Amino acid sequence: MNVASEWFSRSMSLLRKSPPATEAGADTVRPLAQRLKATLRRGAEANPPHVLRKLLEDLRAAADEQVSEVEGARHAKEVMAWYAQATAAQRQDLWLLLCELFGPDAQRIEAARAQYEKAKTPTEQGQAEIALRKALVSARTRVLQRFSVPEGGMRFLVNLRAELLALPKSDKRFAALDAELEYLFSTWFDVxxxxxxxxxxxxxxxxxxxxxxxxxxxxxxxxxxxxxxxxxxxxxxxxxxxxxxxxxxxxxxxxxxxxxxxxxxxxxxxxxxxxxxxxxxxxxxxxxxxxxxxxxxxxxxxxxxxxxxxxxxxxxxxxxxxxxLSPIPGLRGWLSKQGDALLAQWDDKRHQEVAKALKTQAPVKVADLIVAADGALEWKEDTVLRKALAWCAAQYLAKEVKDSRPLDPVARFHLGNGARVERLNWGGDPSTKGMKQAFGLMVNYLYDLKRLDKHRALLAQGKLPVSAEMESLCKGK
Missing domain, CATH: 3.40.630.180 (Aminopeptidase)
Incomplete structure (x- = not known):
């Protein structure tokens, strides 16, 4: 066999042993920069390099400061059309492009910041501030603004962020894009x-x-x-x-x-x-x-x-x-986790009374109270168990805070708007959902128009505004 034949045979043998380009490294994805320079897709990569390059080209054209809004929007529409047909994995490549290649210009920001620090007179400071604000506007901001221009563009962006929010919280790859969209929406959807x-x-x-x-x-x-x-x-x-x-x-x-x-x-x-x-x-x-x-x-x-x-x-x-007339969606979950520590505040007499009603041993375990509470709608007024569960709910609504804010999400919303916790309602929601969330309990939040600012001020101090009735419940009266 001559040299040429040997080389050909050896080359073919190596090719036969090598896996196809689309299967090699099936569990690995190359960095975005490498994929953009490559010829073939590898392994788990969702889009081939030529598709990535086309997307990048359209995104850059949409973000171009030199083109009109109409022309930029035309390129944005091309990306939107591609996105509508793309798989979830393919869409994530678009998000990566926006996060990694369309961020602010770090050098421009640093130069503007240095200029701002050097400014001495009010006039110089004003000019430096303008330059710094402009430097902080990224190409990502411009391309997202261009997406909002064509018909259906705002819906596209709102749905895109919904997809981002559905990802596991541990996935931080797209945090910059999410933050940018939230900031833009806070302006675009101002009241x-x-x-x-x-x-x-x-x-x-x-x-x-x-x-x-x-x-x-x-x-x-x-x-x-x-x-x-x-x-x-x-x-x-x-x-x-x-x-x-x-x-x-x-x-x-x-x-x-x-x-x-x-x-x-x-x-x-x-x-x-x-x-x-x-x-x-x-x-x-x-x-x-x-x-x-x-x-x-x-x-x-x-x-x-x-x-x-x-x-x-x-x-x-x-x-x-x-x-x-509001639900208390976090009550059962909170009581399941924190209930035993909460019941530790009871004296021996109360433990004995509730244990007797539950037909169990003192001290009372919260798991026993929760099991019994699935039948809470049958408990008559002024019974020991009813008072015990109402006391627990009052503690949750009137005292439980995290970072100076109400623990319950509905309470957080209404108290943040200036309402106060007014009244607990037994059997307010007897539906399956109401029983599962809060044993059928509901709560009234009162919007006293003359005291909204006072209530907000209390909340800012980490104090939950509550009525005298709720305070009495918390004391077990």
């Missing part, structure tokens, strides 16, 4: 750009379907159920953004009553007669639902409640009280 609309039975069917789809507190079971919630003694309001015109960002359901509601059951009773609006003195916010996961971190609630109160007072000047 100054939102419209408050009343939703009624006469609203378009497509919009009513959104209410059914997004209701997060009390599931809407049927069209009859929805009609009841939009009856003459009810109001439903939502915030809308002009770039998402047919979809509420958040909506609140209100019942107009002559008393503070203690149970959700009559409010959801489709056969109940409407309340006489001439006698209505109280507005009960019984459901508030955020509809867009991608807008997490962008606060609408405070502004929504404020605007709704103003709108209701304009229509019903006789309204005196504004309160919620």
């Amino acid at each position: 100054a750009f939102l419209e408050l609309r009343r939703l009624s039975w006469d609203s378009p069917a497509s919009l009513l379907e959104k209410l059914i789809q997004y209701e997060a507190v009390h599931d809407i079971r049927s069209w009859a159920d929805l009609k009841n919630r939009l009856d003459s003694d009810r109001r439903c309001y939502g915030f809308f953004h002009p770039r998402l015109p047919n979809e509420p960002l958040i909506f609140v359901e209100v019942a107009l009553l002559d008393h503070m509601a203690a149970s959700i059951t009559p409010l959801l009773d489709e056969t109940a007669a409407p309340v006489d609006l001439a006698k209505a003195t109280t507005a009960i916010f019984y459901s508030i639902s955020n509809t867009q996961t991608g807008l997490r971190g962008v606060s609408f609630g405070n502004s929504l409640i404020k605007h709704v109160v103003e709108t209701l007072l304009a229509e019903f000047p006789k309204l005196k009280h504004f309160a919620t």
